[in-house]
Amino acid sequence: MTSAHAADAAGQAGPKVNPVGELDAIATTGIPAKYAAQLPKVKNQLTGLNHLSELNQLHQLTDQAAPVLNLVNAVE
Template identity: 80%
Template sequence: MSSAHAADSSGRAGSKLNPIGELDAIATTGIPAPYAARLPKVKDQLAGLNHLNELNQLHQLTDQAAPVLSLASAVE
């Protein structure tokens, strides 16, 4: 093993790569700090997408219940 490879692998032995954190860092590269702080974080955007997915799943459930609910209201 070359000494360059050994140094590279030993430097990363204790730390794990956080892809979301890296994307946040890349997204703000070259942007002055006051403006970079105002940009939405990738983590927050992904959380918003996850919430949208949950709403879609809820919509699918309510769509399945809609025929039953309309029958119940017709009986009243």
């Protein structure tokens, strides 16, 4: 297959799909707009998970520093 044919085939696939946007749309399917606006968006929930990962990294750092700084009793 030549690159020209590959480009044509890729162009026929249609626009790129945003999976997170699609999940948001599916999550609110059949829910009245008044209530759908109150539901948490998948994007926001995934962002929250990223912050949870950052919190875990911070916890790893404080675990290493706690014995040096006598913070063991303060943390517990």
